[in-house]
Amino acid sequence: MALWGGRFQSGSSDMFKQVNDSLPFDYVMASEDIWGSIVWSRALKEAGVLNENEQFQLESSLIALKKQAEAGTLDFANSPEEDIHSFVEATLTAELGDIARKLHTGRSRNDQVATDFRLWCRSHLASLREDCLNVISALLKVATRHENAIIPGYTHLQRAQPVYFAHWCLAYVEMLKRDVSRIEDLQKRLNQCPLGSGALAGTTFPVDRDKIAAELGFDSPCLNSLDAVSDRDFVLELLFNASTSMMHLSRMAEDLIFYNSGEAGFLQLGDSVTSGSSLMPQKKNPDALELMRGKCGRVFGNLQALLVTMKGLPLAYNKDMQEDKEGAIDSVNQWHICLCIAVEVLDTLSLNEERCRAAAQQGYANATELADYLVAKGIPFRTAHDISGQAVVFAISKGKALEDLSVAEFQSINDKIEEDVYPVLELESVLNKRNVLGGTNKELVIRALYVELEKLDQLTG
Numbered sequence: 001m002a003l004w005g006g007r008f009q010s011g012s013s014d015m016f017k018q019v020n021d022s023l024p025f026d027y028v029m030a031s032e033d034i035w036g037s038i039v040w041s042r043a044l045k046e047a048g049v050l051n052e053n054e055q056f057q058l059e060s061s062l063i064a065l066k067k068q069a070e071a072g073t074l075d076f077a078n079s080p081e082e083d084i085h086s087f088v089e090a091t092l093t094a095e096l097g098d099i100a101r102k103l104h105t106g107r108s109r110n111d112q113v114a115t116d117f118r119l120w121c122r123s124h125l126a127s128l129r130e131d132c133l134n135v136i137s138a139l140l141k142v143a144t145r146h147e148n149a150i151i152p153g154y155t156h157l158q159r160a161q162p163v164y165f166a167h168w169c170l171a172y173v174e175m176l177k178r179d180v181s182r183i184e185d186l187q188k189r190l191n192q193c194p195l196g197s198g199a200l201a202g203t204t205f206p207v208d209r210d211k212i213a214a215e216l217g218f219d220s221p222c223l224n225s226l227d228a229v230s231d232r233d234f235v236l237e238l239l240f241n242a243s244t245s246m247m248h249l250s251r252m253a254e255d256l257i258f259y260n261s262g263e264a265g266f267l268q269l270g271d272s273v274t275s276g277s278s279l280m281p282q283k284k285n286p287d288a289l290e291l292m293r294g295k296c297g298r299v300f301g302n303l304q305a306l307l308v309t310m311k312g313l314p315l316a317y318n319k320d321m322q323e324d325k326e327g328a329i330d331s332v333n334q335w336h337i338c339l340c341i342a343v344e345v346l347d348t349l350s351l352n353e354e355r356c357r358a359a360a361q362q363g364y365a366n367a368t369e370l371a372d373y374l375v376a377k378g379i380p381f382r383t384a385h386d387i388s389g390q391a392v393v394f395a396i397s398k399g400k401a402l403e404d405l406s407v408a409e410f411q412s413i414n415d416k417i418e419e420d421v422y423p424v425l426e427l428e429s430v431l432n433k434r435n436v437l438g439g440t441n442k443e444l445v446i447r448a449l450y451v452e453l454e455k456l457d458q459l460t461g
């Protein structure tokens with residue numbers, strides 16, 4: 001059923017339908033579209049366009065259709081309809097005839113699609129928020145499983161200073177918490193209702209837009225009809241949120257891929273999230289993690305694509321805007337899948353604590369401690385830094401760790417270094433001295449872990 005019949009003498013070409021039809025992807029908004037129509041039919045009744053009986057018939061059929069949509073029993077694939085809006089109207093018309101032909105009074109697909117898509121984004125963001133909380137929970141669980149584990153911390157991918165593994169986990173918890181708050185922020189901003197804005201200028205029928213908004217669970221109606229039908233900021237923000245969160249997952253994946261490498265050997269990944277090689281029987285590849293990293297390409301691309309699509313559009317609606325959906329649907333799917341797989345990876349990984357500890361002890365990661373020790377003995381930090389650097393060079397030449405140098409060897413470099421240097425150079429001491437807020441001191445890390453566990457409990461009820 002073409003929605004613009006009267007002015008046209010011939011139908012659409014096959015090629016035009018290919019470029020123009022959005023039903024192949026916008027069918028995902030069926031339930032939202034029907035809900036919008038239910039509320040619109042009520043508004044039309046109150047505006048005197050539909051009588052009680054007409055509205056009742058429309059609402060009953062729409063409710064039945066919504067159930068079918070949610071059960072997945074509607075046949076979109078074989079439908080000739082252009083989009084989800086015409087699909088719903090055609091299905092309704094086949095059932096109710098002229099009554100259904102009254103439903104589009106005062107409404108345009110422009111305010112309809114803007115409303116549907118906001119509803120769709122809103123419900124998906126709610127479940128993506130849950131997905132993010134699940135990753136936070138998995139991070140806290142793995143941190144708790146390995147409360148005492150120490151790993152090397154890196155800068156420039158060079159061993160820098162040791163940190164508790166739980167500290168590493170909590171760093172990603174911070175990132176995921178920001179992802180959650182970005183979702184919550186967006187949920188507030190997108191929760192305005194375009195319905196009742198008509199094609200672009202508002203509608204002549206006396207509908208109650210506040211009531212429409214409230215019935216669809218929006219906080220308020222959009223205030224300007226031109227903006228209401230042409231704003232896609234909420235999609236862009238969703239795509240940005242997806243990109244940022246995927247970037248976080250990708251960095252985590254990158255860390256874990258490295259920790260899992262034969263060279264590092266810090267951890268084992270579960271069989272359920274790795275794959276073998278068709279040729280090399282010994283291989284166990286971190287595919288899930290590589291795909292978390294790899295899928296960022298398309299997710300970032302979807303953001304870029306919509307920004308470019310929107311940038312030159314004159315007010316108000318233009319068909320270009322139909323291009324908002326495929327990328328957003330794809331990004332939402334990929335983001336969801338990656339958040340879920342991150343949980344599986346974290347739940348099934350096991351840390352090789354011995355090997356992590358050994359690595360944390362190597363690489364002269366306690367050289368800063370030696371410098372700080374000399375500072376405590378009254379030497380200016382810059383000089384202390386030099387002396388510690390000389391000690392490292394000396395130790396490298398002897399093939400020893402700093403803590404394995406004798407007092408005499410230390411004193412050949414600087415006579416302020418005495419017997420009391422050894423406890424300072426011990427691994428635990430290196431970590432626990434960092435007891436300023438946010439540092440990797442054991443007590444602080446454990447406390448942060450429990451604070452986050454409690455917060456999560458409150459958030460998930």
Ligand code: ARG
Binds near residue numbers: 022083109113317322
């Ligand atoms: N399928 C269209 C979209 O997604 C619906 C709006 C069509 N509006 C129009 N004036 N042709 O944007």
